[in-house]
Amino acid sequence: MDPTRRGLKLAALAAGGAALLARGAAACDPDAMDAHLTAVCDGALAPARAALDAALPHATQEERMAMQRALTVANGVCSTGDSVAGARVAAQLARLAGRIEGRAGIRPGDLDPLA
Numbered sequence: 001m002d003p004t005r006r007g008l009k010l011a012a013l014a015a016g017g018a019a020l021l022a023r024g025a026a027a028c029d030p031d032a033m034d035a036h037l038t039a040v041c042d043g044a045l046a047p048a049r050a051a052l053d054a055a056l057p058h059a060t061q062e063e064r065m066a067m068q069r070a071l072t073v074a075n076g077v078c079s080t081g082d083s084v085a086g087a088r089v090a091a092q093l094a095r096l097a098g099r100i101e102g103r104a105g106i107r108p109g110d111l112d113p114l115a
Contacts, residue, residue: 034081041078041086048074048090051097058104066096 052067059067070093077085 037081048093055100
């Protein structure tokens with residue numbers, strides 16, 4: 001086979017593949033993807049928020065301020081659809097709630113995870 005023809009065939013194949021990839025990417029709805037990522041982020045934060053609500057009566061003023069700052073950050077990253085940052089903040093919030101509960105003497109059996 002002529003090297004020029006082979007190069008043309010490879011170029012045509014590459015162009016066709018690129019066109020298919022571009023068509024697939026255009027089919028994605030960015031707004032729907034953002035909404036889904038926001039829902040995932042909010043879902044990750046829900047248990048941490050519940051733990052904070054349970055720990056709030058036992059929190060110091062400094063801890064309450066830290067909770068508020070973290071919740072503000074969490075709401076911000078979730079509204080932008082950054083589920084990775086949302087998961088990181090959720091873990092930090094849960095750790096804070098755990099420290100408060102531990103200091104207050106709340107045993108794991110005292111918490112109702114389904115409440």
